[in-house]
Amino acid sequence: MKMLYSASEIARKVTELGDEISQAYRDQELFIVGILKGGFMFMSDLVRSIRIPMKIEFARLSSYGNADSPMGDVSIIDDIHEAVTGRHVLIVDDIMDTGHSLLAFKKHLEENGPASVRICTMIDKTVRREASISPDYYGFRIADGFVVGYGLDYAEKYRTLPELYVLETPETGGTPT
Ligand code: IMP
Ligand code: MG
Numbered sequence: 004m005k006m007l008y009s010a011s012e013i014a015r016k017v018t019e020l021g022d023e024i025s026q027a028y029r030d031q032e033l034f035i036v037g038i039l040k041g042g043f044m045f046m047s048d049l050v051r052s053i054r055i056p057m058k059i060e061f062a063r064l065s066s067y068g069n070a071d072s073p074m075g076d077v078s079i080i081d082d083i084h085e086a087v088t089g090r091h092v093l094i095v096d097d098i099m100d101t102g103h104s105l106l107a108f109k110k111h112l113e114e115n116g117p118a119s120v121r122i123c124t125m126i127d128k129t130v131r132r133e134a135s136i137s138p139d140y141y142g143f144r145i146a147d148g149f150v151v152g153y154g155l156d157y158a159e160k161y162r163t164l165p166e167l168y169v170l171e172t173p174e175t176g177g178t179p180t
Pocket of ligand 2: 040041096097
């Protein structure tokens with residue numbers, strides 16, 4: 004595993020993002036929806052650097068759903084429990100890769116008439132993007148590679164590491180770990 008960003012680099016970036024978001028939504032009440040499990044660590048740091056009133060909710064998504072469902076391969080294991088109607092929603096997740104899960108979830112929220120829906124991810128991984136979407140706010144942009152730590156896992160491992168790493172596996176063309 005190779006370290007990409009240290010805990011202090013992450014903290015600095017999260018502070019910048021918090022300032023940017025606080026400024027963008029300064030006259031509004033934010034409704035933040037964190038995506039479990041990957042987004043939990045970023046979400047908990049980000050909300051502490053946003054200095055405007057907000058409400059928080061969580062949702063849990065899975066990409067092993069039914070391809071015939073309205074959300075395609077993405078399914079909602081646990082939806083939010085509050086109405087988004089008329090609210091300014093910010094979805095917070097660990098990473099955007101193909102973009103399918105966050106596009107599907109964004110569309111799902113938009114069915115209930117929110118005032119706005121934006122997306123903030125810690126990492127914007129661009130090379131495998133398929134859905135026509137990109138995060139409105141992101142911490143770090145990388146081209147490719149499997150990232151772990153700071154909430155991101157590989158088969159439930161490495162999620163609790165405070166730094167971000169790129170995992171080198173045979174599939175990603177690197178050294179087995
Ligand atoms: P999507 O391809 O943008 O729909 O991303 C779906 C999910 O795949 C993300 O929310 C992550 O949970 C997971 N994922 C994608 N790339 C990575 C990675 O590099 N490390 C860990 N999880 C990833
Ligand atoms: Mg995820």
